[in-house]
Amino acid sequence: AQKITQTQPGMFVQEKEAVTLDCTYDTSDQSYGLFWYKQPSSGEMIFLIYQGSYDEQNATEGRYSLNFQKARKSANLVISASQLGDSAMYFCAMREPSGNTGGFKTIFGAGTRLFVKA
């Protein structure tokens, strides 16, 4: 079963508009972390925002905010005031305990490609 599901392979947004990228996750652990990364065409994965499973407030980082709905197991990324430079691939990821190593493991979704139109 998919641990991280991003249902939108591609999204278009008009410059200066807000856009929401969807992410749902599946875990039975109580302690986990949720991340969003941006990957431009150059290839580098850039950390955007983090939400802990015990955090009661939604995380915000500048124009990025995470709409965390724990009961629904969703962690949608909201980008406000989109810019042309926001055009990229966006990955949702979850960090949860790894039974093999005793540590934690990060699992990535399939990604959503965002296109910002001028």
Add this chain to the structure above:
Amino acid sequence: DAMVIQNPRYQVTQFGKPVTLSCSQTLNHNVMYWYQQKSSQAPKLLFHYYDKDFNNEADTPDNFQSRRPNTSFCFLDIRSPGLGDAAMYLCATSRESSGPRETQYFGPGTRLLVL
């Protein structure tokens, strides 16, 4: 600036010819990871080092090996590259391997082409 560096950015190799990709970090992080990312797919973890302790993912082919001679450097060796190994290889680091909060910091990746 502290960062994760990968060399080379692009690597072309021949089918079956061993190739080594390198990663270095100035963050002094304990953990270094190697991911394989094929076109339009999510990164897939191959293995990671916590200090000198090597942790291999169960489904990582034997063709892939790794070395970490010191804290700063980590290498990915592909012993006999096949056409299916053409991908972007991403190196990442984190301070610790436990805890949900640990953010991974990625290098720019090495794009491998197998001819």
